[in-house]
Amino acid sequence: MTGALVALDVARLFATLLALTTDSALAAVTALQSTPFDAVLQSSPLDTVLAPLYWILDVWSGAVGWVAEQTGLQVLEYGFMHRAILVGLCIGVMAPLIGTFLVHRQLALIGDALAHTAFAGVAVGLFLNAVIDLGVTPYLTAVVVAMIAALCIELISEVTDAYNDVSMAIVLSTGFALGTTLISVNAGGLTVSVDQYLFGNLSTVTSQSAAVLLVLFAIIVTVVAVTRNQLLYVTFDETAAEVSGIPVDWYNRIVVMLTAMVVVGAMQIMGVILVAAMLVVPVAGASQVARSFDEALLVSVVLAELAVLVGIGVSYYAGATAGGVVVLVAVAIYVVAVAVGKLQTVLGEEGTPEMGSIDVDDAETPSD
Amino acid sequence: MSPDDAASVAGSRATGTTTDANVDGATESVIEVSNVDFGYTATPVVEDISVSIDRGEYVAVVGPNGSGKSTLMKLMLGLLEPDTGSVRLFGEPADRFDDGERIGYVAQHASSSKEMPITVREVVKMGRFPHVGFGRLVADDWEIVDRALETVGMSAFADRRVTQLSGGQRQRAFIARALAGEADLLVLDEPTVGVDAESVEAFYDLLESLNDEGITVLLIEHDLSAVTQHADRVVCLDGEVYFDGPTDEFVDSDALVRTFGTAATAVGESR
Structure with missing residues (x-):
């Protein structure tokens, strides 16, 4: 990738290592403690709106509990795991769904930039909760801030006529700087660790944030289902799409907004730092083995689900941070996909079919 | 809706637009460029261009590299906005024109994503998108797609990944996409670059037969x-219009020498 972003990534890697060594509270340990957030957040006015979704969560929880009883799998016994698995499954669908429309336009890093601005959104949410006792999950403020940032990136690129890695790097660092500043200013009143937002955490997926995620999931899947033709055309050939009357700028705006939603939704488990991987890695794997676009979409979702489920399971039993394990599993799957892809080309060396001649008489036109 | 119905609807729509154009006092111009100047920077790329293309014409825009051919095409399609002057497409200002199903467009080098997993048939399918909007392609649409594939001789490649095709095959796929759109106006930007010689000949014959059909x-x-x-009319461009008229006159005129230099005269004389 480009120089500006590589420098950032290296710096971030060191920050990550530093934070990991000091972070003695592993996911599995915190997992066994009850989560106090639920009790606090249940009183929020948002909860009345989300009430039907809590019902869905209850039904889901019951179903998974039943599976746990039948199979005796310890991992499925806890309430927080029920929510984490549901969130993971949703991420496994929506991240590659949006990622497909980003990766093939060389926009893979936009997810990273948005994740960092979402971190600023989390800081704003924590700040508001501490100061005016808003009682809203910080993920909601993260959605709002990330979507505004997404729109800004898109508008900048429309004015300058290019997705510019420098401007993306600036947005990325601004978001992260704003987040750390807000949190440090507010540190006296805050007991909440930001680790869960940076690295993700299975055990802190509250009912409220799971419900918010379900809303995001529904929006994303619906919008992609409705506009799939236009998104495909714009992704594949922007100029031809514009000639054919598709308002390309509007679809670009829609894609970055949806990206912001996915990023925030996936942040709960993946964390700010690793969330972009879910947008990119399964899609990259799928494009190695798939032939058609529809097939690629399907395969990328399957690969992502596999990574999420295996990753959550392994991280639970190994007592590791879920986000990291999920990404490692996804990358392992990607490597396998590359190998399979190569094998396909070698084995499937399809004979070249006879190219037909251009058939002048058969030319069909609107007037025939 | 059967293809015939679709055709008649397209026909009646076309007539409707013509009537509107006449009401506006305009001619039957598909593209109307008047006194257009345009430059990406302060230096103009094209200057004082006035060209009018009527329904059913077969017009070629020629000119040396950097003569503003592609810029003029982008202006005509409304992808660029002129600094001065006006461009009208089917009687509407080109940059606000959004009836995309009337235009088929084949780009110079496929500007499209190079690594994307997508089959030839899925590319040709895109030609139907302006017609179906948010809906699904119905059986009739798929029939048109398959017929377009057959027309360009690419039926056997329908399920191949576009990334595996040669330049010529890829260009055929994009031509099929333009055909599947059933457009009234075909715009082709150096469509035969990288296409093998025998296909080029067949391709121009195809354009001619499409033109014969209106x-x-x-x-x-x-x-x-x-x-x-092949073309009926030539517009010779080098920043400004050097020649605009029937092909025969172009061959005899000095526009060729003035724009391309002496090297190009051989082409004219060989005819």
Whole structure:
């Protein structure tokens, strides 16, 4: 990738290592403690709106509990795991769904930039909760801030006529700087660790944030289902799409907004730092083995689900941070996909079919 | 809706637009460029261009590299906005024109994503998108897609990944996409770059037969011999219009020498 972003990534890697060594509270340990957030957040006015979704969560929880009883799998016994698995499954669908429309336009890093601005959104949410006792999950403020940032990136690129890695790097660092500043200013009143937002955490997926995620999931899947033709055309050939009357700028705006939603939704488990991987890695794997676009979409979702489920399971039993394990599993799957892809080309060396001649008489036109 | 119905609807729509154009006092111009100046920076790329292309014409725009051919095409399609002057497409200002199903567009080098997993049939399918909007492609649409594939001789490649095709095959796929759109106006920007010689000949025959059936063809072309053999009318461009008229007159005129230099005269004389 480009120089500006590589420098950032290296710096971030060191920050990550530093934070990991000091972070003695592993996911599995915190997992066994009850989560106090639920009790606090249940009183929020948002909860009345989300009430039907809590019902869905209850039904889901019951179903998974039943599976746990039948199979005796310890991992499925806890309430927080029920929510984490549901969130993971949703991420496994929506991240590659949006990622497909980003990766093939060389926009893979936009997810990273948005994740960092979402971190600023989390800081704003924590700040508001501490100061005016808003009682809203910080993920909601993260959605709002990330979507505004997404729109800004898109508008900048429309004015300058290019997705510019420098401007993306600036947005990325601004978001992260704003987040750390807000949190440090507010540190006296805050007991909440930001680790869960940076690295993700299975055990802190509250009912409220799971419900918010379900809303995001529904929006994303619906919008992609409705506009799939236009998104495909714009992704594949922007100029031809514009000639054919598709308002390309509007679809670009829609894609970055949806990206912001996915990023925030996936942040709960993946964390700010690793969330972009879910947008990119399964899609990259799928494009190695798939032939058609529809097939690629399907395969990328399957690969992502596999990574999420295996990753959550392994991280639970190994007592590791879920986000990291999920990404490692996804990358392992990607490597396998590359190998399979190569094998396909070698084995499937399809004979070249006879190219037909251009058939002048058969030319069909609107007037025939 | 059967293809015949679709055709008649398209026909009646076309007539409707013509009537509107006449009401506006305009001619039957598909593209109307008047006194257009445009430059990406302060230096103009094209200057004082006035060209009008009527329904059913077969027009080639020629000119040396950097003569503003592609810029003029982008202006005509409304992808760029002129600094001064006006461009009208089917009677509407080009930059606000959004009836995309009337235009088929084949780009110079497929500007499309190179690594994307997508089959030839899925590319041709995109030609139907302006017709179906948010809906699904119905059986009739798929029939048109398959017929377009057959027309360009790519049926056997329908399920191949576009990334595995040769330049010529890929260009055929994009032409099929333009055909599947059933457009009134075909705009082609050096469509035969990288296409094998025998396909090029067949391709120009195809354009001619499409033109015979009433489709307006606008060809941006670098290959002069192709132009002089096939187009009815030539617009010779080098920043400004050097020649605009029937192909025969273009071959005899001095516009060729003035824009391309002496090297190009051989093409004219060989005819």
